Amino acid sequence: MFKDKVETIPLDKEHTGLTFEALPGETLIQDAIVGDYGEKIMVTEKSFNYYPDYAIRGIYQKIDKGQQHIFTPDPNDGIHLLLITGIPKTHLEKWEKWDKEQEKSDLYNSPTVFKSYWEDSRLGYIFEIVYFNLTVHTL
Numbered sequence: 001m002f003k004d005k006v007e008t009i010p011l012d013k014e015h016t017g018l019t020f021e022a023l024p025g026e027t028l029i030q031d032a033i034v035g036d037y038g039e040k041i042m043v044t045e046k047s048f049n050y051y052p053d054y055a056i057r058g059i060y061q062k063i064d065k066g067q068q069h070i071f072t073p074d075p076n077d078g079i080h081l082l083l084i085t086g087i088p089k090t091h092l093e094k095w096e097k098w099d100k101e102q103e104k105s106d107l108y109n110s111p112t113v114f115k116s117y118w119e120d121s122r123l124g125y126i127f128e129i130v131y132f133n134l135t136v137h138t139l
Contacts, residue, residue, distance in 0.1 A: 002086030006053040007035035016127045017116030018071045034084055037073045052083035060129045069114055085126040089119055
């Protein structure tokens with residue numbers, strides 16, 4: 001819904017709830033934003049009101065009994081997708097209702113393994129991690 005705005009979100013724990021780490025032998029882009037690692041989602045099914053705007057392929061890890069959530073961008077071998085959806089702040093309750101009603105297998109063919117929410121003065125942003133599945137296409 002808000003690809004241009006989602007593209008500029010910083011990839012840091014304050015905004016996403018995730019700690020970002022680089023692959024061994026690589027470094028992360030300093031002050032990275034979603035657009036540095038993400039791919040725009042191509043909407044193939046118009047019936048979904050809250051289809052993600054961006055996806056970042058990578059590896060998700062939950063450490064310390066779920067207290068730390070780590071995401072490592074890996075466009076080639078990542079087994080997870082970090083999906084980022086921008087919604088109007090006034091739509092959060094509608095999105096939560098929609099999310100509960102949807103069968104994740106219909107949308108992503110995968111259960112959600114992580115979810116967080118952050119908002120700025122205008123929009124809300126939903127961060128979800130699912131297992132990588134080739135039915136979620138990017139532009």
